[in-house]
Amino acid sequence: MDSLNIQNKPITYAYIETTNYCNLECSFCNRPEVIGALQHMPLAKFKDMMERIKHHPIKEAKLMGMGEPLLHPQFDEICKIFKEYFPEAFLIVATNCQYPIRPGSKMRTKFENTMKYVDLLYLSIDGYKERYERDRAPAKWSKLETFLEDFQDLNRHTCRVTCNYVVNPANIEDIEIINEVVVKKYDLEELRLNIAQDWSEDKSMPGGYSLDQIDYLKSWGDNVKGKPEWDFSDCFWVQEGIYTTVEGNVKMCCMNTGAEPFGNIFETSIDEIRKTKNYQKVKTGCSTNNPTSHCKNCSYKELVPLLSKIKK
Numbered sequence: 001m002d003s004l005n006i007q008n009k010p011i012t013y014a015y016i017e018t019t020n021y022c023n024l025e026c027s028f029c030n031r032p033e034v035i036g037a038l039q040h041m042p043l044a045k046f047k048d049m050m051e052r053i054k055h056h057p058i059k060e061a062k063l064m065g066m067g068e069p070l071l072h073p074q075f076d077e078i079c080k081i082f083k084e085y086f087p088e089a090f091l092i093v094a095t096n097c098q099y100p101i102r103p104g105s106k107m108r109t110k111f112e113n114t115m116k117y118v119d120l121l122y123l124s125i126d127g128y129k130e131r132y133e134r135d136r137a138p139a140k141w142s143k144l145e146t147f148l149e150d151f152q153d154l155n156r157h158t159c160r161v162t163c164n165y166v167v168n169p170a171n172i173e174d175i176e177i178i179n180e181v182v183v184k185k186y187d188l189e190e191l192r193l194n195i196a197q198d199w200s201e202d203k204s205m206p207g208g209y210s211l212d213q214i215d216y217l218k219s220w221g222d223n224v225k226g227k228p229e230w231d232f233s234d235c236f237w238v239q240e241g242i243y244t245t246v247e248g249n250v251k252m253c254c255m256n257t258g259a260e261p262f263g264n265i266f267e268t269s270i271d272e273i274r275k276t277k278n279y280q281k282v283k284t285g286c287s288t289n290n291p292t293s294h295c296k297n298c299s300y301k302e303l304v305p306l307l308s309k310i311k312k
């Protein structure tokens, strides 16, 4: 492994995939293009990973990736272990809600236990009835309704819960409905509107928003997430983030999950991986606002023109 004698900042943000199993094939998700053999990370391996990053001051983490986290049979244990290593870190998890959490079921126990350790849970719901089913096939609206009903009297512990809505030009009309029938009805903290990004390496984000739609999104103010001003030199991933797949492969960010890994955390130390020439090339490219080909379809950059219209 070619490495450089370079000082990196400590890692403060970690995006860790512990399963690549999923029960859906969402139209906007590039999971099928990037995952390898289906697997859940064994607890012993997850602990090993924690040992390998524990010297970094992680302040925020997402335990998700190209899969449905709650399908991991011991996801509650995964979250518990994470918090044992990083008690001060703010932990975020997203879930697609397409599984039963019936009272008395094992799944409910796992879900409720998970909420003891998670600080912020995103319920991923982006459309009403047939549009929800269209974009999140083979999801069923009726399954979601059952999930939300069963969710109502579940112990949330201290976990905050929001709805994460991936916006595209064909589901804008459902934003208000979801705010009423999900966010308000089930006492969620917020409706987070995330403009759909294209996470593939070789494709650009589809545009297609009309001026009326942009005006409408503007009316949602701070509910619309993302940065209206951003350049490569602002990229925090290259400075203090890591993205790891269920195999332990280290990539730069969650925007380019199809890229070749810089190394594997179970084979090489994370600090060595971050010193490799390949890693440093991407980092220097961004830091000097002269991105390498790795970043050519960065969604942060691609969304700036649209977000600057919506958020200014």
Ligand SMILES: C[S@@+](CC[C@H](N)C(=O)[O-])C[C@H]1O[C@@H](n2cnc3c(N)ncnc32)[C@H](O)[C@@H]1O
Residues within 6 Å of the ligand: 022, 028, 029, 030, 064, 065, 066, 067, 068, 069, 094, 095, 096, 122, 123, 124, 164, 166, 194, 195, 196, 197, 198, 199
């Ligand atoms: C990749 S998913 C993994 C967790 C889980 N399977 C889910 O769907 O919630 C993590 C989050 O990213 C969102 N997401 C997926 N594809 C996206 C895209 N192209 N642009 C923006 N957000 C996306 C999902 O809606 C979800 O809230």
Ligand code: SF4
Residues within 6 Å of the ligand: 022, 023, 024, 025, 026, 029, 030, 031, 065, 066, 067, 068, 096
């Ligand atoms: S967005 Fe989540 S639920 Fe949908 S396919 Fe991707 S990982 Fe699965």
